[in-house]
């Protein structure tokens with residue numbers, strides 16, 4: 001399907017959102033991703049395909065990619081950044097099971113940097129649907145420039161059951177941070193971020209006795225660290 005670029009929004013630090021209008025309505029569940037194809041000149045070895053979570057929420061109808069554009073960005077990211085309003089990009093999907101089935105459960109969402117994208121989509125959708133947000137969000141970031149912080153804090157203000165802990169480097173999400181959540185055996189842990197972070201937290205959770213069926217992972221392959 002074709003997506004048409006409608007807006008580019010610089011966010012904190014080197015992150016940006018790209019807002020697209022799909023050629024026809026897409027039904028997706030908050031937390032899912034699309035696979036994008038963007039043909040461009042002087043393509044590097046990483047090619048023209050990328051996975052990006054839909055950081056907008058289903059009620060918003062539009063498709064938003066939120067990503068980091070660094071100085072040494074790939075040719076794909078440079079081409080994305082150079083798109084003009086009304087330019088088009090190809091996408092396939094939606095796909096992915098990093099979604100929540102029952103909002104009545106208790107969740108611990110663990111995000112590393114840009115790994116916040118599926119969580120903001122899920123949390124914003126729950127807020128829109130006036131559903132409980134039974135979530136403890138543990139959000140690690142390199143600096144104080146925390147993506148979607150204002151929006152998240154605003155939602156937490158409205159939903160007393162939704163709690164956020166920020167971990168700004170050198171503070172890390174460690175055993176102590178996770179320990180208080182292991183007593184409730186029904187809690188489901190969702191982890192999203194760069195591969196080393198997802199693997200590290202998964203190991204910590206296993207060491208703390210959390211079973212595999214209560215852990216869901218979203219690997220943002222392509223990023224080395226937060």
Ligand SMILES: Cc1cc2nc3c(=O)[nH]c(=O)nc-3n(C[C@H](O)[C@H](O)[C@H](O)COP(=O)(O)OP(=O)(O)OC[C@H]3O[C@@H](n4cnc5c(N)ncnc54)[C@H](O)[C@@H]3O)c2cc1C
Pocket residue numbers: 033044045046050051052053054055066067068069070072073074076077096114117118218219220221222223224
């Ligand atoms: C299901 C899923 C959902 C995802 N959702 C998102 C999302 O919402 N937002 C998001 O930003 N990303 C997301 N990602 C990751 C995304 O697909 C890209 O892999 C990531 O953004 C890196 O993009 P890039 O390859 O264009 O590299 P860049 O971001 O431009 O660079 C990233 C790093 O890779 C290094 N690098 C560049 N070229 C090479 C190379 N040829 N070989 C080795 N290293 C290199 C750079 O130096 C830099 O450190 C998701 C991935 C998956 C699988």
